[in-house]
Every structure is written in structure tokens, then in C-alpha cells.
Amino acid sequence: MKFKKQIFGFLDMLRFTKLVPNRRAALAAGSTEPLPKSWRTNELARRLHPGMMDVELTAVRQLAPGMQEFVFRRLDGGAFPFFRAGQYISLQGIVGESIVSRPYSIVSSPREALAGKLALGVADAGFFSGYLNREAKPGDRFRMSEPSGEFHYETLRDKPQIVCVAGGAGITPFVSMARSMAEGDEPFSMTLFYGARTEAQLAYKKELDALADKGLRTVYVLSDEEKPGFEHGFVTAELLEQYVDPREVTYFLCGPQAMYAFVAGQLAKYSLPVKAVHKDATCCPNLALDAPRTFQLTVHVRDEVFMMPAREDETLLTAMERGSIPAPNKCRAGGCGYCHSKWLGGEFCIADGRDGRREADRKFGFIHPCVTYPLSDIEIDVPASE
Amino acid sequence: MSAHKAKAYDAVVIGAGNGGLAAAIRILQGGFSCLVLEKHDLPGGFATSFRRGRFEFEASLHELNDFGSPEAPGDIRVLFRELGVEEKIDWVRIPEAYHMITTDGAYDCVMPFGVQAFTDKMEQYVPGSRKSVTEFFELCEEVRNAQAYSTSVNGKTDPSYMKEHFPNFIRAGSYSVNEVLAALKMPKRAQDILNAYWCYLGVDCDRMSFLHYGSMVIRYITRDAWMPKMRSHEISLALETRIRELGGDIWYHSPAAKIATDGGGKITGVVLADGTLIPTRHVVANCSPHVVFGKMLDANAVTERMVRETNARTFSGRGFTLFLGLNKSAEELGIRSHNYFIYDTADSAKQYDMMRKVATNHVQATVCLNNAYPECSPKGTCMMYFTTMFMSDDWGNVTETDYFKAKDRIADDMIRVFERETGCKIRDAIEEIAVASPTTYARYCGHPQGVIYGYETGGWDSLMPRLMMMDEDAGVLPGLRFAGGYAMRSSGYSSAYVSGDISGRQTVGDLRKEAQAK
Numbered sequence: 086m087k088f089k090k091q092i093f094g095f096l097d098m099l100r101f102t103k104l105v106p107n108r109r110a111a112l113a114a115g116s117t118e119p120l121p122k123s124w125r126t127n128e129l130a131r132r133l134h135p136g137m138m139d140v141e142l143t144a145v146r147q148l149a150p151g152m153q154e155f156v157f158r159r160l161d162g163g164a165f166p167f168f169r170a171g172q173y174i175s176l177q178g179i180v181g182e183s184i185v186s187r188p189y190s191i192v193s194s195p196r197e198a199l200a201g202k203l204a205l206g207v208a209d210a211g212f213f214s215g216y217l218n219r220e221a222k223p224g225d226r227f228r229m230s231e232p233s234g235e236f237h238y239e240t241l242r243d244k245p246q247i248v249c250v251a252g253g254a255g256i257t258p259f260v261s262m263a264r265s266m267a268e269g270d271e272p273f274s275m276t277l278f279y280g281a282r283t284e285a286q287l288a289y290k291k292e293l294d295a296l297a298d299k300g301l302r303t304v305y306v307l308s309d310e311e312k313p314g315f316e317h318g319f320v321t322a323e324l325l326e327q328y329v330d331p332r333e334v335t336y337f338l339c340g341p342q343a344m345y346a347f348v349a350g351q352l353a354k355y356s357l358p359v360k361a362v363h364k365d366a367t368c369c370p371n372l373a374l375d376a377p378r379t380f381q382l383t384v385h386v387r388d389e390v391f392m393m394p395a396r397e398d399e400t401l402l403t404a405m406e407r408g409s410i411p412a413p414n415k416c417r418a419g420g421c422g423y424c425h426s427k428w429l430g431g432e433f434c435i436a437d438g439r440d441g442r443r444e445a446d447r448k449f450g451f452i453h454p455c456v457t458y459p460l461s462d463i464e465i466d467v468p469a470s471e
Numbered sequence: 472m473s474a475h476k477a478k479a480y481d482a483v484v485i486g487a488g489n490g491g492l493a494a495a496i497r498i499l500q501g502g503f504s505c506l507v508l509e510k511h512d513l514p515g516g517f518a519t520s521f522r523r524g525r526f527e528f529e530a531s532l533h534e535l536n537d538f539g540s541p542e543a544p545g546d547i548r549v550l551f552r553e554l555g556v557e558e559k560i561d562w563v564r565i566p567e568a569y570h571m572i573t574t575d576g577a578y579d580c581v582m583p584f585g586v587q588a589f590t591d592k593m594e595q596y597v598p599g600s601r602k603s604v605t606e607f608f609e610l611c612e613e614v615r616n617a618q619a620y621s622t623s624v625n626g627k628t629d630p631s632y633m634k635e636h637f638p639n640f641i642r643a644g645s646y647s648v649n650e651v652l653a654a655l656k657m658p659k660r661a662q663d664i665l666n667a668y669w670c671y672l673g674v675d676c677d678r679m680s681f682l683h684y685g686s687m688v689i690r691y692i693t694r695d696a697w698m699p700k701m702r703s704h705e706i707s708l709a710l711e712t713r714i715r716e717l718g719g720d721i722w723y724h725s726p727a728a729k730i731a732t733d734g735g736g737k738i739t740g741v742v743l744a745d746g747t748l749i750p751t752r753h754v755v756a757n758c759s760p761h762v763v764f765g766k767m768l769d770a771n772a773v774t775e776r777m778v779r780e781t782n783a784r785t786f787s788g789r790g791f792t793l794f795l796g797l798n799k800s801a802e803e804l805g806i807r808s809h810n811y812f813i814y815d816t817a818d819s820a821k822q823y824d825m826m827r828k829v830a831t832n833h834v835q836a837t838v839c840l841n842n843a844y845p846e847c848s849p850k851g852t853c854m855m856y857f858t859t860m861f862m863s864d865d866w867g868n869v870t871e872t873d874y875f876k877a878k879d880r881i882a883d884d885m886i887r888v889f890e891r892e893t894g895c896k897i898r899d900a901i902e903e904i905a906v907a908s909p910t911t912y913a914r915y916c917g918h919p920q921g922v923i924y925g926y927e928t929g930g931w932d933s934l935m936p937r938l939m940m941m942d943e944d945a946g947v948l949p950g951l952r953f954a955g956g957y958a959m960r961s962s963g964y965s966s967a968y969v970s971g972d973i974s975g976r977q978t979v980g981d982l983r984k985e986a987q988a989k
Binding site (some may be wrong): 086087088089090094097100101103105106107109111112114115116117118120121122123124126127129130131132133134152167169173182194195199235239240241242243251260268326358359360367387388413419422423425427441442443444445446447448451469471 | 477478512513520521522523524525527564606609610614632638639640642643644645646650651654655699700701702704709711712715720722723724725737747761763764766772773775776778780781782783789798799821833864866868869871872874879882883886898900901903908909912914916917919920921931932933935936938939940943956
């Protein structure tokens with residue numbers, strides 16, 4: 086075969102020899118305008134995903150017994166990222182010797198965040214939340230991750246009508262979702278079943294009632310009180326059927342594990358597909374061990390090496406926090422992958438049902454310290470903090 | 472962490488993407504010390520995966536070109552062998568080349584791998600195409616051989632040797648795909664079907680160099696394509712593991728902020744955002760010259776040449792991908808192909824034009840991974856990813872408050888077009904959904920405007936002159952070389968690994984020369 090474009094093949098060859106001079110000339114003819122430092126899309130990415138933010142607590146108020154609201158502003162005075170209602174942030178502070186982070190659902194709407202105000206509702210239920218409820222005061226400074234998480238509505242996946250079931254402090258993401266719906270940023274219509282022991286323990290009742298004329302239907306369900314205007318007992322299938330067609334909605338659940346198990350039992354008879362029910366993640370707890378052993382944890386961060394004790398009943402992340410290592414973390418539930426770390430040696434186990442690693446992570450020895458407990462002395466390489 | 476001076480390295484690689492990882496292994500294999508800096512918490516750049524519910528999605532790889540079987544390896548398998556990672560990865564072969572549909576109703580064709588099978592199938596679709604398609608592949612074969620020769624001499628080709636051994640390569644070398652196909656007298660419909668791969672290179676066939684396209688097509692058709700079973704994350708972790716085995720270091724959450732120089736145009740180190748200085752004289756940048764010369768390099772070391780040459784270049788497509796986890800099997804849903812190209816028109820120049828605007832772009836390159844690797848998701852489910860590109864900065868007009876809705880609108884359109892064109896109803900089966908927009912790509916990899924294909928290889932900046940000017944281009948700052956989608960080989964997985972291989976080996980050459988000079 087002989088390829089020719091021009092009738093005389095040498096003209097084709099001549100053109101070939103011009104490729105380099107042509108490119109050389111085009112490069113040299115480029116503008117001398119200074120190169121751009123950024124682009125619109127990259128700026129949007131930076132606003133939506135600023136990474137860790139320095140924040141200041143501006144207000145604290147009581148929501149219910151043992152539960153307070155904390156309002157934050159950014160130290161640089163800027164906007165918080167616009168986010169998907171239902172998402173959480175991870176709040177990081179220093180308690181004693183430890184650098185501690187915990188994920189909390191955002192209560193504010195995405196538009197409130199954009200206006201520079203971000204609120205969390207935190208129940209006094211653990212180490213950091215106890216510290217916040219008892220000691221945090223306006224003016225205190227913290228670090229906060231950007232909003233994260235997949236617990237939010239998806240227009241192309243979920244039904245137009247959603248049922249949200251909140252247990253106690255699990256109301257927080259739904260306040261944000263209801264506000265966002267009222268602001269026109271979410272297309273769903275929402276029926277909220279809000280369970281608590283007594284009326285006094287209902288946080289955000291006033292705010293939720295005020296959203297009634299903006300399309301929110303709230304059903305309060307009290308387990309320990311019988312009152313007019315309130316349902317009594319638990320969120321049962323019978324109760325659901327009074328308000329919605331349980332087969333034609335998408336469920337969002339946020340509350341304690343016991344509530345998830347109870348609601349799952351109630352929904353069982355409808356044989357719903359997996360996609361019909363979304364549960365918010367919960368922090369990975371300590372293991373209940375009678376006499377937990379303590380091992381040595383060796384942590385590499387870039388070119389530094391740290392050693393610290395690690396208890397058998399606590400995650401490697403907790404051990405690092407006790408050791409003042411600012412190890413990256415967000416969800417503390419095994420799912421987000423932000424603490425993705427290289428395992429270098431030693432034995433470990435992963436909390437039941439929380440192995441959110443990718444397949445190849447298991448093959449090549451990577452772990453998520455937020456859900457991993459030591460079973461011997463152990464050595465890992467973790468990313469630097471942001 | 473407080474600012475400090477780290478130990479010195481012979482070379483620092485900025486970015487653990489495909490090119491950066493390959494470059495680091497080459498540097499370490501050359502006997503030199505190497506540190507890889509990565510801004511994210513994972514290696515791989517776009518070559519990664521992510522989990523949603525019971526699905527683990529492939530982030531970007533559609534099929535690895537030029538891989539070939541263990542017995543008849545392609546260049547990339549050979550490279551992976553040399554890097555020492557081939558055996559670390561479980562591979563699966565892609566079953567067919569592509570399923571091309573145009574929504575104007577003109578085409579609905581399924582093309583196989585293998586020159587004979589491809590040519591036969593084309594003759595079925597377009598009677599009378601056999602001769603020109605056969606000649607096309609002969610020409611491609613010569614292109615491949617010429618490029619293999621060029622690579623073997625590091626781009627310093629001997630013109631008389633070229634003329635003697637690869638005359639057709641030279642005669643076809645300055646023309647576009649469509650000019651060459653017309654010269655081969657290929658029937659128009661056969662040209663259209665043959666051009667389906669164009670979106671993988673992101674330049675329409677009026678402007679794309681024939682050499683570039685031909686060398687890609689022949690690699691796909693003769694060596695078929697492969698995938699790692701555990702998504703591309705498996706490749707990235709295999710390369711990462713290899714770096715550690717060879718004594719290299721890799722730091723995550725460690726974006727390079729500055730490339731420091733001595734004031735005389737010599738690199739002295741790389742500086743992290745927290746001020747940590749890593750002394751080195753050699754950098755392989757797995758990122759764009761726009762970022763390196765516009766932001767990283769000491770301002771007083773930025774020359775007029777750097778500015779002119781960087782400004783002269785054109786960004787390629789900005790990426791958009793929809794990921795779906797479906798709660799029915801591909802079979803139940805009637806999805807039969809692995810790899811769909813759905814265009815509005817087979818006229819690539821017209822199509823390219825429509826892809827400039829978000830609103831007029833309905834192109835999709837769609838993969839149903841289960842049709843290559845049925846076990847990639849739980850039994851009774853399947854997963855798909857739909858990719859498109861925007862050929863201008865139109866996405867930059869999206870505002871924060873419209874951001875999530877804008878993503879939904881395009882995702883909705885992709886599903887609508889796929890359902891309409893294939894008849895497969897997938898909407899009700901959506902169990903998991905994720906969308907990566909140009910903003911997402913900008914966030915994870917820092918690329919300008921969310922570009923996923925580096926600089927466009929159309930017109931004067933096509934592949935061949937880039938390769939021939941490799942040395943000249945590297946002269947812009949001695950000690951600095953590029954790898955990945957913005958480097959000489961342009962974008963795509965295979966090309967990125969090859970550019971990392973080239974720049975890694977050349978950095979070893981630089982280091983050896985430097986050692987000899989001392």
C-alpha cells in the first residue's frame with residue numbers, strides 16, 4: 086500500500102517537516118498576559134469544599150434538657166459552604182491533652198450557611214458533646230470540616246414524598262431539610278415523625294411548628310406522655326399508615342440504633358427495596374470489654390514517627406487523639422474514607438458492619454482508623470492533617 | 472505541624488496520579504531517592520474508586536488501552552511488567568470494542584475487537600468498505616511501528632531512516648483523521664462508525680491528527696482493552712505499594728504549594744502549604760503547566776517563554792460523570808453492551824460544537840461494568856457510569872445555589888437519552904447515585920476549570936510535534952518535567968502512564984548526567 090494525499094507524495098512529506106516549526110511558532114505567539122491564578126470552576130470548588138475552617142462559637146442556647154444549640158461563624162468572616170440539607174460537619178476542638186473531633190448534623194439550612202451562620206444541635210451524650218454542653222461558651226474557637234455525607238435527598242433516586250423519622254437528638258438533620266424545603270431548594274414534600282419521651286424533650290418544636298404552613302407535616306410521638314395533639318407510643322406501621330402510603334415514600338431515619346431496629350421491624354411487612362430507606366450514620370463506639378489490653382501504636386505522619394498507647398476497646402483514631410496526633414477524620418463511622426491510612430504491621434479488627442473500605446484497600450493493606458481496633462502492637466502511616 | 476526542613480530527595484513528584492506514580496517508580500528503579508506529594512488522601516488522581524452503599528464505583532476508567540493478553544502483551548502491559556505491578560493486579564478482558572448510537576437515527580452499531588472481525592462487521596454495516604478499512608489498519612500499523620521507533624530513540628528520530636521505513640507515516644502525518652480517511656476513499660458511513668472513539672481524545676476528526684487517532688484505534692482493535700477487577704483503585708494501590716517496596720516515600724494531604732528556585736533558574740526544593748521545605752533539584756509535575764507556572768513556581772523564576780507557551784495552549788474537555796448503582800441486573804434491565812458511545816450526530820465537528828454549551832450537549836460515553844466483569848457488584852444489581860465533556864468554560868457560569876440542581880439536570884438528561892436510545896428502563900432501579908461535575912474534578916485534582924483531558928491535541932499542538940519537541944519543551948526549566956494528562960503524550964490512562972515512564976526515565980538520565988559532571 087502507498088498512501089498519498091497530494092498527487093505528488095513529496096508535498097505530503099514537506100507538510101510533515103513543517104509540524105515542528107509550526108508548533109514552535111504557535112507556542113512563541115502565545116500571549117504575555119500573566120497566567121491566571123484561578124478559574125471560576127475552581128473558585129466554586131473552593132467555596133463548596135473549603136476543607137477545614139477556623140470557626141468561632143457565637144451563641145449557645147438550651148433546646149431541651151441535656152441538649153443545646155451552638156451557632157458558629159467563620160473566623161475569616163466568610164460564608165459557610167452551600168450544602169445538601171441532611172449533611173454533617175466534623176467539629177474539632179482540644180479537650181485537655183486530646184485533639185477531639187466529632188461529626189454533627191447541621192441544623193441550619195444551606196442558605197443560612199451561605200449567610201455566614203451555621204448551627205448544630207448537640208445532646209450531652211459523650212466525651213466531646215459533654216464538653217460542649219458543659220464548658221463551651223461564645224468566643225471559643227474550633228476547627229470545622231466542610232459539610233459532608235450522603236444522608237440527603239436525591240431527586241433522581243428518591244420518591245417525591247419522604248418520611249423522616251427522628252429519635253431524640255436525631256431531629257437535627259431534618260430541621261435543616263425542612264428549612265431547605267421551605268426555602269425552595271428541595272423538591273420533596275416531607276412528613277416528619279418525631280419521637281421523644283416527653284414534650285419537654287422535643288427540641289426545635291417551635292421552629293418545626295412554624296414550618297407547618299410551608300408544607301411540613303410533623304407528627305410528634307411521645308413514648309412516656311399522653312397528650313392531646315401528640316401521638317402516643319412509637320413510630321409503628323399503623324401510625325405511618327394513618328398519614329402516608331408506606332409503600333410510596335422514601336424513608337430517612339436519624340436516631341439511636343434501637344430506633345433503626347424498631348422501624349426496620351415495622352417496615353418489614355412492606356418488603357421495601359434497599360433504596361427506600363436511608364439511615365444516618367452513627368459514630369463508631371468503644372467496644373464493651375471487661376479487661377481491655379493496651380498495646381503500642383506507632384504512627385508515621387510524613388517524615389515523623391510517634392508512639393503512643395492504644396487500648397483494645399478504643400479505635401486507633403481515638404488512640405491518636407489521646408496522643409495529640411491531629412489525624413484526619415470526618416464521619417467516624419467507617420464510610421467517608423477521609424482517614425484512609427496505610428497499615429504497616431500488627432493485628433487489628435474492624436467494627437462489625439462498618440468496613441467501608443474499597444476492595445483494593447483490603448488487598449493492599451489500607452485501613453480506616455476510625456473503625457479499627459488494635460489486637461496487638463500496631464504500626465500505621467496516616468495522612469497529615471490539613 | 473510546624474514548618475521544618477525535610478530530608479533532601481533526588482527527585483520530588485508532585486501529584487500521585489497515573490503519570491506521577493509511574494514516574495516515581497522509574498526514578499526509584501534508577502537508584503535515586505524519590506518523594507511523592509499528594510494533596511488527596513489516596514493515590515491515583517482520577518484513577519480511583521469510591522463506595523456508596525453496596526456498590527464500589529469506578530471513578531473514571533472505561534478500559535485500559537494497549538494492554539493486551541499475557542501472551543500477546545500490549546505496550547502498557549509490558550510497561551506494567553517493567554514497573555513490577557502486572558502481577559499485583561487481577562485483570563479482566565473487555566468483551567467488545569463499542570456500541571455506537573446516534574440519536575438522529577443514523578447509527579446503532581456494535582463493533583468487535585480484532586482487525587478481521589472489525590473489518591467484517593464494518594463490511595456488513597457498510598458494504599464496499601472492506602478495501603479502505605483494510606488499508607486504514609495497514610496505515611495504522613505503520614504508524615504504530617514508527618511511533619515505537621520514535622520512542623526507542625527518545626523522539627530523536629533519523630529523518631532518512633523514517634523516510635525509508637515509514638514513508639506512509641510521514642505522508643499521512645500532517646493530516647487530520649477525516650483528510651486521511653477521505654484520501655483512502657472510505658465510504659462516509661464507514662468513516663462515521665470508525666470515528667466513534669473520537670470522544671476519548673476530545674478533538675473532532677476535522678482537527679485531530681490522523682497519527683494520534685490511528686495509533687489509538689489500532690491499539691484498541693488489535694490488542695483489545697482490559698480492566699483491573701477492583702476498579703482503577705487497584706492499579707493505583709499496586710503502584711503505590713511498589714513505590715514503598717522500592718524505598719520511596721509518599722505523603723498524603725500534602726499539596727505542593729511552591730517550587731523554590733535559587734534565583735538563577737535552578738530548582739532548589741518544593742515547599743508545602745505549612746512551610747515544610749523538601750530540598751531537591753528535580754521535580755516531576757503530575758499537574759498542568761498552568762498551575763506550575765501560574766502558581767507554584769517562584770514568581771521571579773517565571774520567564775516570558777513559560778508564560779507565552781502556556782497561554783498558547785487550549786484546554787481540553789471539562790469532565791462530567793454520572794454514577795448509578797442499579798438494583799436490577801444488566802440482563803433484567805436489557806443492557807447488553809459494556810461500552811456505549813451515544814452522539815447526536817456522527818459529524819464530530821458539529822458534535823464538538825454542540826458540546827461547548829452545557830445545554831446543547833447530550834453526548835455520553837457510557838459503561839455498564841457488569842458486562843465486562845459481572846461480579847463487580849452484588850448479584851441482582853449492576854452499575855453504570857455516564858461520562859461527557861464540555862468544550863468550553865460554560866460550566867463556570869453555575870452558581871452555588873444552583874449547583875446541585877445543575878448536576879441533577881444533566882444527570883436526568885443522561886438517563887433520559889440512554890433510556891430513549893437503548894430502550895432500557897433504568898430510572899426506577901436507581902439505588903445509589905453520585906455525580907462528578909467539573910467542580911468535583913477541580914476539587915480533587917486541582918485542574919483548571921475541571922479539565923480532565925489536559926491540553927487539546929488539535930491542530931498545531933497535535934501528538935506528533937509534541938513528541939518530536941519533547942526535549943525542546945523540557946528545556947523551559949531544567950530539572951522540571953511533566954507527567955500525566957498535560958504532558959507530551961496527552962491524556963488518557965495509557966498515555967499518562969507512558970508520560971510518567973518517559974519523564975521518570977529522563978529524570979534518571981538528568982540525575983546520572985549530574986552525577987557524572989561532579
